[in-house]
Amino acid sequence: MSSPCDNCHAGCCRSFAVPVTGADILRIERDLDLAFWDFACRWADPDGKIARKYAPHFYFEDEPSTPFVICLSHQPSRFHKGTSKCRFLVEGQPDDENPMGQARCGIYNSRPMACRCFPTKFNSTGELTVLHDVPTRGRKETHPAYELCPRNWTVDEVDPISAPQDLTVAKFEMNFFHSLASVWNRAPRSFEVFPDFLKLVYSRRVVSEVDELEPKTIPLPNVDQQRKAA
Ligand code: SF4
Ligand code: SF4
Incomplete structure (x- = not known):
């Protein structure tokens, strides 16, 4: 199935801070044998432009009044000076045919759900997949690296099976x-212990039928105790 992504320089992977869920983080860690600190970061989001209505805000004890979103980290672009890109974006050398260079996701099979879903969303009833009207630029900066899709998407370029399935999983995991x-924001801790908190919560996500009879809330693990025991 062709798409505007073919031969694109991936302006989306350069423009946006990509919010991730704990499931995205743990999948990347597991599939790529990476640690949280190798690829994840917290982005301050005082005006809510990163979280939008999608991702949660987290608070941390070193900056208790700043809302943060957990995202993939960025790094400087190799070929487009002064711009940044997702640390997993693999850039190709610009040439006459592709002056911005082609680019591809280096973790395609393990990429976060937000990346899988772009540029789609559910309609208001959650029954249909809707193509976003993608703007021409992803950031205010005028650098062409931040230009988005080189042409408009058409509905026949979106897989009618996997697109709604990806949206469903993305919604479930983000919920x-x-x-x-x-739970975290009830008693914010330091960002340093956040990866341990994630691991503990997700390690308790599968329960036996007997445990399932207990109240269905996310347990707040004692991260410090677990770290001392390790
Ligand atoms: S900017 Fe648009 S066309 Fe280019 S990679 Fe991203 S989604 Fe695909
Ligand atoms: S994980 Fe892949 S698809 Fe997502 S922003 Fe990074 S390079 Fe792009």
Whole structure:
């Protein structure tokens, strides 16, 4: 199935901070044998432009009044001076045919749900997949690296099976991450212990039928105790 992504320089992977869920993080860690600190970061989001209505805000004890979103980290672009890109974006050398260079996701099979879903969303009833009207630029900066899709998407370029399935999983996982954030934000700790908190919560996500009879809330693990025991 062709798409505007073919031969694109991936302005989306350069323009946006990509919000991730705990499930995205743990999948990347597991599939690529990476640690949280190798690829994840917290982005301050005082005006809510990163979280939008999608991702939760997290608070941390070193900056208790700043809302943060957990995202993939960025790094400087190799070929487009002064711009940044997702640390997993693999850039190709610009040439006459592709002056911005082609680019591809280096973790395509393990990429976060937000990346899988772009540029789609559910309609208001959650029954249909809707193509976003993608703007021409992803950032205010005028650098062409931040230009988005080179042409408009058409509905026949979106897989009618996998697109709604990806949206469903993205919504489910982000709902869980919102619940997890509300637990964390009740007693914010340092960002340093956040990866341990994630691991503990997700390690308790599968329960036996007997445990399932207990109240269905996310347990707040004692991260410090677990770290001392390790
Ligand atoms: S900017 Fe648009 S066309 Fe280019 S990679 Fe991203 S989604 Fe695909
Ligand atoms: S994980 Fe892949 S698809 Fe997502 S922003 Fe990074 S390079 Fe792009």
